[in-house]
Amino acid sequence: xxxxxxxxxxxxxxxxxxxxxxxxxxxxxxxxxxxxxxxxxxxxxxxxxxxxxxxxxxxxxxxxxxxxxxxxxxxxxxxxxxxxxxxxxxxxxxxxxxxxxxxxxxxxxxxxxxxxxxxxxxxxxxxxxxxxxxxxxxxxxxxxxxxxxxxxxxxxxxxxxxxxxxxxxxxxxxxxxxxxxxxxxxxxxxxxxxxxxxxxxxxxxxxxxxxxxxxxxxxxxxxxxxxxxxxxxxxxxxxxxxxxxxxxxxxxxxxxxxxxxxxxxxxxxxxxxxxxxxxxxxxxxxxxxxxxxxxxxxxxxxxxxxx
Amino acid sequence: xxxxxxxxxxxxxxxxxxxxxxxxxxxxxxxxxxxxxxxxxxxxxxxxxxxxxxxxxxxxxxxxxxxxxxxxxxxxxxxxxxxxxxxxxxxxxxxxxxxxxxxxxxxxxxxxxxxxxxxxxxxxxxxxxxxxxxxxxxxxxxxxxxxxxxxxxxxxxxxxxxxxxxxxxxxxxxxxxxxxxxxxxxxxxxxxxxxxxxxxxxxxxxxxxxxxxxxxxxxxxxxxxxxxxxxxxxxxxxxxxxxxxxxxxxxxxxxxxxxxxxxxxxxxxxxxxxxxxxxxxxxxxxxxxxxxxxxxxxxxxxxxxxxxxxxxxxxxxxxxxxxx
Ligand SMILES: Cc1ncc(C[n+]2csc(CCOP(=O)(O)OP(=O)(O)O)c2C)c(N)n1
Numbered sequence: 001x002x003x004x005x006x007x008x009x010x011x012x013x014x015x016x017x018x019x020x021x022x023x024x025x026x027x028x029x030x031x032x033x034x035x036x037x038x039x040x041x042x043x044x045x046x047x048x049x050x051x052x053x054x055x056x057x058x059x060x061x062x063x064x065x066x067x068x069x070x071x072x073x074x075x076x077x078x079x080x081x082x083x084x085x086x087x088x089x090x091x092x093x094x095x096x097x098x099x100x101x102x103x104x105x106x107x108x109x110x111x112x113x114x115x116x117x118x119x120x121x122x123x124x125x126x127x128x129x130x131x132x133x134x135x136x137x138x139x140x141x142x143x144x145x146x147x148x149x150x151x152x153x154x155x156x157x158x159x160x161x162x163x164x165x166x167x168x169x170x171x172x173x174x175x176x177x178x179x180x181x182x183x184x185x186x187x188x189x190x191x192x193x194x195x196x197x198x199x200x201x202x203x204x205x206x207x208x209x210x211x212x213x214x215x216x217x218x219x220x221x222x223x224x225x226x227x228x229x230x231x232x233x234x235x236x237x238x239x240x241x242x243x244x245x246x247x248x249x250x251x252x253x254x255x256x257x258x259x260x261x262x263x264x265x266x267x268x269x270x271x272x273x274x275x276x277x278x279x280x281x282x283x284x285x286x287x288x289x290x291x292x293x294x295x296x297x298x299x300x301x302x303x304x305x306x307x
Numbered sequence: 308x309x310x311x312x313x314x315x316x317x318x319x320x321x322x323x324x325x326x327x328x329x330x331x332x333x334x335x336x337x338x339x340x341x342x343x344x345x346x347x348x349x350x351x352x353x354x355x356x357x358x359x360x361x362x363x364x365x366x367x368x369x370x371x372x373x374x375x376x377x378x379x380x381x382x383x384x385x386x387x388x389x390x391x392x393x394x395x396x397x398x399x400x401x402x403x404x405x406x407x408x409x410x411x412x413x414x415x416x417x418x419x420x421x422x423x424x425x426x427x428x429x430x431x432x433x434x435x436x437x438x439x440x441x442x443x444x445x446x447x448x449x450x451x452x453x454x455x456x457x458x459x460x461x462x463x464x465x466x467x468x469x470x471x472x473x474x475x476x477x478x479x480x481x482x483x484x485x486x487x488x489x490x491x492x493x494x495x496x497x498x499x500x501x502x503x504x505x506x507x508x509x510x511x512x513x514x515x516x517x518x519x520x521x522x523x524x525x526x527x528x529x530x531x532x533x534x535x536x537x538x539x540x541x542x543x544x545x546x547x548x549x550x551x552x553x554x555x556x557x558x559x560x561x562x563x564x565x566x567x568x569x570x571x572x573x574x575x576x577x578x579x580x581x582x583x584x585x586x587x588x589x590x591x592x593x594x595x596x597x598x599x600x601x602x603x604x605x606x607x608x609x610x611x612x613x614x615x616x617x618x619x620x621x622x623x624x625x626x627x628x629x630x631x
Pocket of ligand 1: 052100101131134162163
């Protein structure tokens with residue numbers, strides 16, 4: 001979680017000095033959701049993410065260097081510079097992409113789960129999306145197909161209460177996304193997302209259920225993003241008080257507190273944070289010093305045979 | 308050599324490929340128990356079972372996405388759209404997911420998927436069911452676009468599309484499903500991107516594909532009686548495009564007409580016309596002409612539908628004008 005936080009703080013800095021282009025959607029504040037959820041998986045399970053994918057990729061264990069390099073648009077990036085912030089992919093890690101069209105990836109996740117079932121493999125796919133995505137057709141089609149075919153997939157709605165500038169009460173006829181599970185006769189769960197171990201334990205139940213062939217689950221995890229929707233959003237649609245109230249429940253503070261209760265000394269934790277900062281500094285330097293993709297790459301990868 | 312219908316040729320191609328490779332499955336509305344809305348998948352459910360011939364609810368965006376997701380992890384889906392008109396509901400998955408997956412992942416995710424189904428205009432189906440969409444898909448890098456006009460081509464091209472590691476838009480002509488033609492008994496494939504001269508001639512080159520080939524052939528017959536010799540280039544696939552075949556023919560005839568079922572504005576004929584003027588300009592004795600559907604949605608009225616679609620007489624008139 002600290003790695004994600006520091007990675008994104010460094011990315012924000014790089015963005016503000018023009019080293020990173022395009023959109024940059026930060027995950028700061030939501031770390032416990034991705035880390036907890038992905039902790040419930042084995043290496044052969046699959047993860048499908050959104051444009052807010054940095055946290056999920058790091059939680060999967062991807063090294064920060066190629067991720068930072070991707071943000072910088074470098075040849076050493078995880079998608080060779082073709083993807084950018086919204087499109088991290090790592091086939092080996094079964095990290096099946098950050099996807100930029102809201103909700104479009106929900107049926108892709110069902111498709112990956114479909115393939116697992118088809119090939120009689122016991123992999124489970126988890127799919128992250130926001131509450132804004134729960135209003136789009138793909139969500140409903142994806143869940144219905146997953147339900148009728150009992151696909152091994154867990155749908156995780158990270159409800160941070162805003163879709164860009166639209167608060168949930170202006171977008172959702174029924175505020176609780178998880179009750180939509182009833183419409184598809186699948187299992188549901190609804191948890192607070194500031195306690196990482198709790199997220200892991202709940203997601204694990206759903207993952208096990210999927211692995212046993214008992215079909216999908218819709219989990220809503222309530223969370224909050226501390227930054228705007230993206231770097232270009234000053235987030236004027238919400239109050240300072242609201243933000244401050246959520247910051248008091250910062251999942252990182254909470255995790256640190258638990259680790260201290262578990263017997264780790266503050267100095268040890270400080271040292272760990274320093275080590276992580278060093279790792280991020282290295283990633284930054286790696287990204288900065290990496291070469292841009294060769295111009296000959298422009299026409300590569302359009303088709304499978306363009307290697 | 309057997310005489311098969313266009314639909315039987317497609318069926319044979321799918322069956323043979325699925326017998327060879329267990330990773331291939333067919334998915335779509337009514338492909339299984341109903342035996343296919345246009346009976347292209349007749350008998351396949353019995354042969355392959357419900358695990359590989361999969362009926363879906365009406366949810367084009369959803370099952371197109373299932374196909375793309377499953378292709379990311381190695382399956383080789385054939386996704387049938389009942390007709391291409393309904394593919395518009397899934398166009399996000401086709402273009403934003405399938406066409407770009409390999410590129411935006413830096414080459415990590417090839418996309419061995421075929422989207423296929425009935426396309427084209429006619430049959431008094433009205434505005435929402437009578438449309439030729441190949442230009443829309445041919446617009447997008449990352450996709451391959453295939454439009455066979457004969458049973459022989461349908462068989463060979465579908466097999467190549469299924470074996471290809473890229474997303475292929477395979478547009479069958481609804482009007483041609485019952486049309487018959489010779490199909491060699493021995494297995495064969497036709498490489499994507501290879502057109503064919505369907506008729507040799509010396510006075511003018513007619514570039515076409517899919518059902519419009521029949522308008523072209525008919526026009527050529529009419530004109531032959533008037534002493535005009537027409538060469539017909541059937542592109543068979545728009546992406547990749549057999550450019551040289553077009554230029555070679557134009558070099559010989561010095562004139563070209565594109566005949567297509569779709570609308571004129573930003574239609575694929577505009578691209579061909581540009582390519583010819585760019586790459587064979589010095590051989591041209593006349594500007595490249597186009598015969599297309601009229602620039603209107605399709606009317607239900609029989610006379611207006613007839614008027615809207617290209618036909619042999621319009622093609623013949625255009626050619627006579629060019630040779631005057
Ligand atoms: C189909 C589509 N419409 C609009 C957008 C622009 N857009 C990007 S993110 C976003 C908000 C989505 O909110 P939510 O799903 O709640 O996720 P969050 O950003 O809160 O994580 C919008 C409107 C898009 N990318 N795709």
